[in-house]
Amino acid sequence: MNPTIRGVAIYIFLLVLFRILGKRSLSQITTFDFVLLLIVGEATQQALLGDDFSITNSLLVIIVLMSIDLLFSQLKGTFNLLDRFVEGAPLIIVEHGKALKVRMKKSGVDEEDVLEAARVSHGFERMNQIKYAVLERDGNISIIPFSPQ
Amino acid sequence: MGSKNKIERFKHSLELDENLALHLKGWKIQKISWLFILGMVVLTALGLFGQGPLSKQHVAQNNIAFEYERFSRYSKETVVRLQLKDRKGAARIAIPFSYIEGFRLESVVPEADQTDMLEEGFVYTFTNSTEKEKDMIIHFYLYPRKAGRIQGTWTVNQSDFKLSHFIYP
Numbered sequence: 001m002n003p004t005i006r007g008v009a010i011y012i013f014l015l016v017l018f019r020i021l022g023k024r025s026l027s028q029i030t031t032f033d034f035v036l037l038l039i040v041g042e043a044t045q046q047a048l049l050g051d052d053f054s055i056t057n058s059l060l061v062i063i064v065l066m067s068i069d070l071l072f073s074q075l076k077g078t079f080n081l082l083d084r085f086v087e088g089a090p091l092i093i094v095e096h097g098k099a100l101k102v103r104m105k106k107s108g109v110d111e112e113d114v115l116e117a118a119r120v121s122h123g124f125e126r127m128n129q130i131k132y133a134v135l136e137r138d139g140n141i142s143i144i145p146f147s148p149q
Numbered sequence: 150m151g152s153k154n155k156i157e158r159f160k161h162s163l164e165l166d167e168n169l170a171l172h173l174k175g176w177k178i179q180k181i182s183w184l185f186i187l188g189m190v191v192l193t194a195l196g197l198f199g200q201g202p203l204s205k206q207h208v209a210q211n212n213i214a215f216e217y218e219r220f221s222r223y224s225k226e227t228v229v230r231l232q233l234k235d236r237k238g239a240a241r242i243a244i245p246f247s248y249i250e251g252f253r254l255e256s257v258v259p260e261a262d263q264t265d266m267l268e269e270g271f272v273y274t275f276t277n278s279t280e281k282e283k284d285m286i287i288h289f290y291l292y293p294r295k296a297g298r299i300q301g302t303w304t305v306n307q308s309d310f311k312l313s314h315f316i317y318p
Contacts, residue, residue, distance in 0.1 A: 020182040051224060088175065089168040092161060100157045106176045132163060144163070 003057055007064030010047055014040075015086065087137045094133035107135055117141035198222060198317055211308050212236070222317045223296050226255065229289040229312065231305065236283055241306055244289075245270040248301025248312070252291040259287065269304065 048061050076083040093104050099111050114133045118124035121143050132144040156173065196204035197220060204220040212234040221227040233240050242261075244254075249271060261273035275285065293299065296318035303310045 020179055020186070084168060084171055089171055090165055091167055091172055092163070092165070095157075095159060095161065102154060102156050106156070106172075132161065134163070134165065 003060040004064050006048055006050070007061050008068060010044055011065055011068050014044065019086070019088075090137055091135045092132055093135050093141070094127065094130050096132075097128035097130055099127060109135055109141070114141055114143075118143045196220065199225065199227075206312075208310050208312070210310070211306075213305050213308055213310070215303070215310050215312065217312060217314070219313065220315050220317070221293060223293055225293070227252075227291050227293065227314070229291060231287045231289070233285045233287075233305070234283070236285060236306075240275040240285060240287075241304075242273045242275075242287070243267075243269045243271070243304040244273070245301045245303070248299065248303070251294055251299030251301075251314075251316075253294055255290040255292055257287065257289055 049057060072082075072086065076086060091103060091107060093100050093107065093109055094114055099114065104110060104114075111127065114130070115124075115127065117133065117140070118127075118130055122129075122145055124130060124143070124145070129145065130143055131146045134142045134144070136142055156169065158169070192198075192203070193201075195201045198204075199218055199221045204218045206215075206217050206219040208215040214232045214234075216230040216232070218227050231242065254271070257273060259275075262276045263272075263274040265272045265274070273287075275287070293314075293316040296316045298313070298315055300311065300313040303312055
C-alpha cells in the first residue's frame with residue numbers, strides 16, 4: 001500500500017482513538033498507560049512499514065506523518081472548530097473547594113487526581129484550599145488557589 | 150436521579166472558555182464510540198476479520214468439500230482445504246487465473262503429481278495409481294496479493310465450486 005495512505009490512515013485513526021479514550025490517558029502515565037503506549041507503538045510500526053523495510057519507505061512515512069502534523073497545526077490555527085474538535089476545551093472540575101462530581105465522572109477524573117495535583121503544585125492538604133481546579137486540554141489538572149487575603 | 154446526573158453550571162471568575170456544549174457533545178460521542186469499539190472487539194473475536202465462526206466457509210457437493218476463510222487480511226496466509234471422499238482415479242483441480250491474480254500460491258500439500266498451465270487456469274493433478282487412497286485432503290497455502298474481493302470458480306473433477314474472499318487492507 002502507498003506510504004501516504006498508510007501514514008494518513010494510521011495518524012487519523014490514532015488521533016480519533018486517543019480523543020475517544022479521553023484526556024487522562026495522554027497525561028497520566030501509569031503502568032497500565034505505559035504498557036498500552038508501548039504495545040500501540042509496536043503495532044503501529046508494523047502497520048506503517050508493512051513488509052517494506054527499505055530506508056526509502058521509512059523516510060517517506062516519516063515525511064508523511066510530519067506533513068500531516070504540520071497541516072493539522074496550520075488548520076487548527078485557521079479553523080477554531082477544528083482546534084476545539086482535535087484538542088478539546090478546558091473544564092472546571094472543582095469550584096470553591098467543592099468537587100463537581102458529574103463533571104469529574106464524565107471526564108474520568110476522581111478527587112484523588114485533583115488532590116494529587118494540588119499537593120504536587122501547591123503543597124495543599126485539603127480540597128477546601130482549592131479555589132478552582134481545571135482539567136486542561138492536555139489532560140493535566142491545574143490548581144488555582146484562593147487569593148491570600 | 151435526573152438531577153444527580155445533571156451537569157453543574159455556574160458562573161466563575163476565570164478567563165476561560167469552557168465550551169460546555171462541546172464537552173456534552175463530546176461525552177455523548179465518546180459513549181457511542183466506546184460501544185462501537187466494544188462491538189468491534191466482539192466481532193473480531195467472532196471472525197469478522199478472519200479466523201472465527203463468521204469467517205469459516207464450507208462448500209460441498211459430490212463427495213468433494215472445501216473449507217476456507219471467507220475473510221482474511223492482506224499479507225496474512227490463508228488456507229483452502231479440499232477434501233475428496235471415495236475418489237476413483239485421478240483428482241484434477243483447476244484454479245482459474247482470476248483467482249491466482251488475487252493470491253500468491255505458496256505451496257500445495259501434498260504436492261501434485263502434475264502441474265499444468267492451461268487455458269482454464271492452473272491445473273493440479275493427483276493420480277491414484279494404487280487405488281488405495283480413496284479419501285484425500287489437500288491444503289492450498291495462499292497469500293493475498295491485494296485487498297478487496299477475490300473470487301473464482303475452482304473445478305474439481307468436473308464439479309464447480311465458487312470461492313469468495315474479502316481481504317482487509
